[in-house]
Amino acid sequence: MGGPSGSVLPGSESDTQLLARAVADLVRRTRFPVAFGGLEHGDAIHVTSIVGARTRSLEGLVVQASRGLGGRALVEKRPRLALDYRSSRSITHDYDRAVLGEGISTLFAVPVLVGSRARGVIYCGSWSESPVGDVVARPAFAVADELSSELRIREEVQRRLTIAPPAGEASALAPAAREELRETYAELRSIAAGVEDPALRQRLARLEQRLAALSQSEKEPPLDLDVRLSPREIDVLACAALGSTNAEIAATLSLREGTIKSYLQSAMAKLDASTRHAAVTKARRAGLLP
The missing domain is CATH 1.10.10.10 (Winged helix-like DNA-binding domain superfamily/Winged helix DNA-binding domain)
Structure with a gap:
């Protein structure tokens, strides 16, 4: 899963800027008050965009593959939910200091898939326990799909420019x-x-x-x-x-x-x-x- 995630064509938005727009859309289109996300680089998710946070505990967060909720979403290439993050037994708790430091109770992680590759993960969080059904999850899936399409187009254009x-x-x-x-x-x-x-x-x-x-x-x-x-x-x-x-x-x-x-x-x-x-x-x- 290695390789740089910030490639950019001259005069256009960078991948990181596209991610930032997607994270802002998560807060706007879902009922979750806080959202954050990062692109994959070196088998890890590097969180670069945070919207709605009340603290600075999520800043600079780097989530390793298979670790924590997002790390599992990255390697399994499917959404992962921790309804009560603090007591969840289905994930490692390597990042409790960052997540619980923000006061997050429910955390929802959605991978951004480009073809067969997970290019990153976007997260939705709430400060109280919040059920996540289809109506709640659908906007988050839509944002991830839109970001995936943008990244796929960008990669294909770059490939065509190269050849x-x-x-x-x-x-x-x-x-x-x-x-x-x-x-x-x-x-x-x-x-x-x-x-x-x-x-x-x-x-x-x-x-x-x-x-x-x-x-x-x-x-x-x-x-x-x-x-x-x-x-x-x-x-x-x-x-x-x-x-x-x-x-x-x-x-x-x-x-x-x-x-x-x-x-x-x-x-x-x-x-x-x-x-x-x-x-x-x-x-x-x-x-x-x-």
């Missing part, structure tokens, strides 16, 4: 590499649709433009077209370029099949193309697609 070929190497691309580049472009378009961070979206847009330019052929002059496609029209064409059917594109972009058909027809009309294949070809020659 993107340098500018100016388009002519050296082999057919297989060119096809991989086009698949990467289509995936980035679908990832960008779920990104809320404006700075990260701009970063993605610049990368998409770079990828589109990379595959321009030196043998075929660029097509000078005064055409403006909407972001969704480009999304649909990028998927169509991979040979996807309307149903497959709809599933990829989480849209209705009829909506996909409308976007495709609109793009074809703007490009003055009678088929989707012709539309893709023109879009590529115009530098709108890789």
